[in-house]
Amino acid sequence: MKIALLGYGKMGKVIERIALERGHGIVLRKGSNDTFDGLELADVAIDFSIPDAAVSNISACIERNIPVVSGTTGWLERYEDMVSLCKEKNGAFIYGSNFSLGVNLFFELNDHLAKMMAKFPQYRASLQEIHHTQKLDKPSGTAISLAKGIIENSGYKNWTLTEAKENDIAIEALREENVPGTHTVKYESGIDSIEITHTAHSREGFAFGAVIAAEWIAGKTGVFTMKDVLDL
Structure with a gap:
């Protein structure tokens, strides 16, 4: 699976390592000043960025019909906007306040x-x-x-x-x-x-859960949560 990392701080780097260990490839590592070049190559995107970037990152994925998993917090006043956009575009979206x-x-x-x-x-x-x-x-x-x-x-x-x-x-x-x-x-x-x-003893649990969610959502459409991923 080809993954776009939207946000390449400490969490992004841990997600990258776990994704590579699980046999996936990384086609985009987007920091705060980078463009979305390469996003169209991704099978799925994982957003662990900052509150000010989350909506644009999620929107860019949904507009390009790329399933997106977001663990960025602090932007939820726009959550329903992203849900509406996802439904309008028949996209795939998971938000989780914590993927552990x-x-x-x-x-x-x-x-x-x-x-x-x-x-x-x-x-x-x-x-x-x-x-x-x-x-x-x-x-x-x-x-x-x-x-x-x-x-x-x-x-x-x-x-x-x-x-x-x-x-x-x-x-x-x-x-x-x-x-x-x-x-x-x-x-x-x-x-x-x-x-x-x-x-939590480290970031490993958050990162592993995000990669599992990305594997789960690939090929699906709809708005989901970690309850769906973990069948809780």
């Missing part, structure tokens, strides 16, 4: 726990995420996905980085050196606390 197998299992666990805890209003939900200092968006896309999972399965209405009101989920976003990503969901009452945590 462990995190996607953690999402499922989070949904199940939220359903259980919704029956016990004495416990208040909150989130904490910790990432490396180079991460541009705050909170992380994974934290937002976790918050949405709680909201969809409980009486909470919103998430916030500021002081939480009664129906808000407070998210604490910390930036520390050399932290690939740690996410904790906490339910606390006056008596005790319940916590679940996912800790």
Whole structure:
């Protein structure tokens, strides 16, 4: 399979190594100042760029009928635009706030726990995420996905980085050196606390999942998520 890498930072380089190890070829390595020359040669594109570049990268792929997998976060106010474009062009698109197998299992666990805890209003939900200092968006896309999972399965209405009101989920976003990503969901009452945590040890899990998603989406049309890829 021929892959276009849209974004060639640390994640892009790890994705490249894993893709090559799995027998794929790289036809485009697009940094922030590069063009899309070579994109038309790709069977699939993987976008791990920056928030300001994500929409143009995804659009360029869909317009060229190239399936695209995007793990860039911080641009989701335009997500529905990309879904509409994909449907209009009969393209193929996967967005994932996190492509790690462990995190996607953690999402499922989070949904199940939220359903259980919704029956016990004495416990208040909150989130904490910790990432490396180079991460541009705050909170992380994974934290937002976790918050949405709680909201969809409980009486909470919103998430916030500021002081939480009664129906808000407070998210604490910390930036520390050399932290690939740690996410904790906490339910606390006056008596005790319940916590679940996912800790990434490296970027390998994110990169491997992105390549698996790219292999899965090749030849398909539609808008998908990692639940489809992993059959969850």
